Amino acid sequence: MSIVNNAHPGSSLVLLNLIDRYLLARGKPVSRVEMLTTLRPDNLPLTENAEKRFEWNLNFWLEQGLWATSEDGAISLVPNPQHQDLPTRLLAKIVSNTSTFKDDEILEGSRTEPFLRAITSLLPQRAFTFLGGKTLGSSNAAEVVNNFLPGKKLNETNELSGFLAFADFLGFLEPVEKAYVIDPTRAIKPYLPTIFSDEGRLPIKTVVERLGVYLPMLDGGRYRRLIEPLMEGFEFDEPYEISAALSHALVRLESSFQIRLERPSDDSTSLNLQLPGQAQRSVGEVHYISQNNE
Structure with missing residues (x-):
C-alpha cells in the first residue's frame, strides 16, 4: 500500500495534482459522481485496474484527510x-x-x-x-x-x-x-x-x-x-554540526533574503554549517527577513 509503489493507491502524482486543481478551481464541494465523470476519461478503463486507479488514488488521499468529505459524500478542499x-x-x-x-x-x-x-x-x-x-x-x-x-x-x-x-x-x-x-x-x-x-x-x-x-x-x-x-x-x-543538506538549505534561504545568518557572540549557542571545500561557518542567530517585506 506504499505511496512510492506505482502499483498501489496514492502513488500517482498526476492524479493527485489533477484532483486538487479541480477542487481548487470549483471552489465548492463536488460530488464523487461529478468528479469521476469529469476527470476520468472514457478511454481510461482499458483494463479493470486502469478503471479503478482513479478511485483508488482518490480514496487513499481522502482516507489520509488531504481533502474533506461531507455527510452526503461531497468532496472539497480542507477549509482554511x-x-x-x-x-x-x-x-x-x-x-x-x-x-x-x-x-x-x-x-x-x-x-x-x-x-x-x-x-x-x-x-x-x-x-x-x-x-x-x-x-x-x-x-x-x-x-x-x-x-x-x-x-x-x-x-x-x-x-x-x-x-x-x-x-x-x-x-x-x-x-x-x-x-x-x-x-x-x-x-x-x-x-x-x-x-x-x-x-x-x-x-x-x-x-x-x-x-x-x-x-x-x-x-x-x-x-x-x-x-x-x-x-x-x-x-x-558531530553534535555541533548542522547536516550538509540543512546547511545548504539555510545558505540558500539566506541568499534569497528570507533569513540572515549571524555569527555567534557565545560559542555555547552556535552550530557549524557545512560548506563546500571542507569549509565551515559558525552561526549563532538566525534573523527572519521576509516578515519585514510583507
Missing part, C-alpha cells in the same frame, strides 16, 4: 489550510497523520511510512548534496537510497522512481540535469513564518529544533532520532 500549496499541505498531512504513531509503526508501516523512512535515511548522506558533489539518479538510486535504509528496502522496479518523484515534489530533492541532489530548501521555506512567529530573531539551535518538530526527517527530528541509530555503518555529523 495552514499552507496553500499542495506539496506543503501534503507533506504536513503525512507528518501529522504519523505524529501519534509508535516507533514500530513508523518502522514497519506500509502506506506513507516507506517514504518517510527512505527520505529520513537519505537526507544525512552528505555525498549527494552540493557539498558532496555527487548526484542521485536512475543509475545509482537503488544503491544510494537502500544502502542505509533500515528494514525493508525499496523495490528498484516499482518503488525507487516513485520515491524520487515524491521527494522532488515535496521539496527534498533538486533536479540537476537528469539527476538530483539532496536539498530540502523548498520543504523548509513555507515553515519560516511559523517557526519565527512574532520573533524576528532566534538562536540557531532553536531554529533547528523547531524545524525538526514540523519536519521530523530533518536534524534532531523524531524520525531522524529513530532512523539514524539503525543506519549501520553510516558516518554521522
Whole structure:
C-alpha cells in the first residue's frame, strides 16, 4: 500500500495534482459522481485496474484527510489550510497523520511510512548534496537510497522512481540535469513564518529544533532520532554540526533574503554549517527577513 509503489493507491502524482486543481478551481464541494465523470476519461478503463486507479488514488488521499468529505459524500478542499500549496499541505498531512504513531509503526508501516523512512535515511548522506558533489539518479538510486535504509528496502522496479518523484515534489530533492541532489530548501521555506512567529530573531539551535518538530526527517527530528541509530555503518555529523543538506538549505534561504545568518557572540549557542571545500561557518542567530517585506 506504499505511496512510492506505482502499483498501489496514492502513488500517482498526476492524479493527485489533477484532483486538487479541480477542487481548487470549483471552489465548492463536488460530488464523487461529478468528479469521476469529469476527470476520468472514457478511454481510461482499458483494463479493470486502469478503471479503478482513479478511485483508488482518490480514496487513499481522502482516507489520509488531504481533502474533506461531507455527510452526503461531497468532496472539497480542507477549509482554511495552514499552507496553500499542495506539496506543503501534503507533506504536513503525512507528518501529522504519523505524529501519534509508535516507533514500530513508523518502522514497519506500509502506506506513507516507506517514504518517510527512505527520505529520513537519505537526507544525512552528505555525498549527494552540493557539498558532496555527487548526484542521485536512475543509475545509482537503488544503491544510494537502500544502502542505509533500515528494514525493508525499496523495490528498484516499482518503488525507487516513485520515491524520487515524491521527494522532488515535496521539496527534498533538486533536479540537476537528469539527476538530483539532496536539498530540502523548498520543504523548509513555507515553515519560516511559523517557526519565527512574532520573533524576528532566534538562536540557531532553536531554529533547528523547531524545524525538526514540523519536519521530523530533518536534524534532531523524531524520525531522524529513530532512523539514524539503525543506519549501520553510516558516518554521522558531530553534535555541533548542522547536516550538509540543512546547511545548504539555510545558505540558500539566506541568499534569497528570507533569513540572515549571524555569527555567534557565545560559542555555547552556535552550530557549524557545512560548506563546500571542507569549509565551515559558525552561526549563532538566525534573523527572519521576509516578515519585514510583507
